[in-house]
Amino acid sequence: DAGVIQSPRHEVTEMGQEVTLRCKPISGHNSLFWYRQTMMRGLELLIYFNNNVPIDDSGMPEDRFSAKMPNASFSTLKIQPSEPRDSAVYFCASSFGDRANTEAFFGQGTRLTVV
Amino acid sequence: GNSVTQMEGPVTLSEEAFLTINCTYTATGYPSLFWYVQYPGEGLQLLLKATKADDKGSNKGFEATYRKETTSFHLEKGSVQVSDSAVYFCALSGSDTGNQFYFGTGTSLTVIP
Numbered sequence: 001d002a003g004v005i006q007s008p009r010h011e012v013t014e015m016g017q018e019v020t021l022r023c024k025p026i027s028g029h030n031s032l033f034w035y036r037q038t039m040m041r042g043l044e045l046l047i048y049f050n051n052n053v054p055i056d057d058s059g060m061p062e063d064r065f066s067a068k069m070p071n072a073s074f075s076t077l078k079i080q081p082s083e084p085r086d087s088a089v090y091f092c093a094s095s096f097g098d099r100a101n102t103e104a105f106f107g108q109g110t111r112l113t114v115v
Numbered sequence: 116g117n118s119v120t121q122m123e124g125p126v127t128l129s130e131e132a133f134l135t136i137n138c139t140y141t142a143t144g145y146p147s148l149f150w151y152v153q154y155p156g157e158g159l160q161l162l163l164k165a166t167k168a169d170d171k172g173s174n175k176g177f178e179a180t181y182r183k184e185t186t187s188f189h190l191e192k193g194s195v196q197v198s199d200s201a202v203y204f205c206a207l208s209g210s211d212t213g214n215q216f217y218f219g220t221g222t223s224l225t226v227i228p
Contacts, residue, residue: 097214107158
């Protein structure tokens with residue numbers, strides 16, 4: 001398996017623009033996580049899906065952020081409108097959510113810069 | 116609730132020195148415990164894990180033992196190399212966490228020749 005695939009790897013956009021980050025989890029995994037990593041705040045969980053259903057979105061910063069998982073093999077994280085403080089590395093991770101003692105597998109991340 | 120506390124970094128060591136990174140946790144139930152490593156510009160990778168009390172996880176010369184009595188999972192390596200320079204994250208997950216993962220803040224390690 002190719003692992004968790006995220007695209008794009010890098011994104012530079014202007015303030016106010018819409019940004020869409022994409023994630024393809026590992027085939028067969030039924031849990032998917034979106035994280036944000038910054039120097040100031042470290043690694044933060046934004047949202048957690050299980051079987052394509054959002055279970056915990058309490059980490060989503062505000063209404064400008066939205067996430068979808070239309071099927072088991074694809075998820076998006078959208079920021080509209082983007083702001084400079086959204087600049088961070090965004091990670092997607094997946095796991096076998098219904099198996100005990102299983103680890104999460106991370107993608108390479110998307111480095112977002114909002115200017 | 117569930118949480119993980121790691122020792123603050125950054126940590127700087129000379130090559131071949133002994134490494135300990137402390138990790139303690141608070142959890143409901145009996146979670147699995149993990150150490151992840153993040154090399155510059157990359158995502159987090161699983162380094163090792165332990166799924167029950169007294170289990171020892173090991174990989175690439177790193178070890179950590181699941182200590183239920185002290186709620187700890189300290190990472191150790193007997194002789195670090197320059198290539199071990201990275202950020203290390205302690206984490207927990209389990210059925211009592213709804214299979215969510217709780218990460219520590221990460222500890223940056225730099226190994227100098």
